[in-house]
Amino acid sequence: MTTEVSGRRTNRRGLATRDAMLDAALRTLASGEPGSVSANRIAKDIGATWGTVKYQFGDVDGLWAAVLQHTAERRGELPYRENNTAPLARRVIDIVEMLFHGLTTVDSLAIENLRAALPRDHDELERLFPQTAAEFASWKDSWARACQKAFADLDVDPARVREVAAFIPGAMRGLVSEAQLGSYQDEDVARRGFANAIVAYLERPVAD
Known part of the structure; x- marks a missing residue:
């Protein structure tokens, strides 16, 4: 029982982290500033390492696809x-x-x-x-x-x-x-x- 509850909490926390990363990526992209469409710049603005972003989305293609799905x-x-x-x-x-x-x-x-x-x-x-x-x-x-x-x-x-x-x-x-x-x-x-x-x-x- 404890494991299941812990798992649900972890999943909710993971989803919240993912959504926060996508919202930060959208704000960076929307700024239109030079370098805003840069994986490293996105990672920096998200407040994470590129390794963390890759863990969530796989690669930059996965990140962009997730951003589009998030807006949809x-x-x-x-x-x-x-x-x-x-x-x-x-x-x-x-x-x-x-x-x-x-x-x-x-x-x-x-x-x-x-x-x-x-x-x-x-x-x-x-x-x-x-x-x-x-x-x-x-x-x-x-x-x-x-x-x-x-x-x-x-x-x-x-x-x-x-x-x-x-x-x-x-x-x-x-x-x-x-x-x-x-x-x-x-x-x-x-x-x-x-x-x-x-x-x-x-x-x-x-x-x-």
Whole structure:
């Protein structure tokens, strides 16, 4: 009995340590400072040796994959997944607003800085960081499925939903970048216009 309780305590303590390390890694990545995407810098900011980090995550690829999984667990799901009665326009607006505000979080800043430091070529990324590449690939698929589910009960062409799902993340990053750079554009008008354009496209009759 004592061993089991001790084991549970050890597991809880180990998980807490792991989560604390991931949170510290995210803060370092989000800073965007020179060297922030460095295994040794991450280990230093975490307050651990690289050997301790390797014990938890295996290698730098395992660390990056764990960081991405950690953010995925925290960001939640798209709104209106089930038993939704909201009209199309309301659903699109809510998704746009959720992404806009979500892309300004520490987690999103960290992910953007990590992406910028990783190889752009998919083959090279998969060769050098297979776990990290697999995690990014899974995000694409889960995002597409979430978008299909968000509109599944409406009379909307699934092919158009796939197209919208493909361009929304990049377009939203552009709107967030404009806001962060101090654009003279009205942010609210920009998001409203973007949402209205998506709604108009999804509502347009499909040609025979």
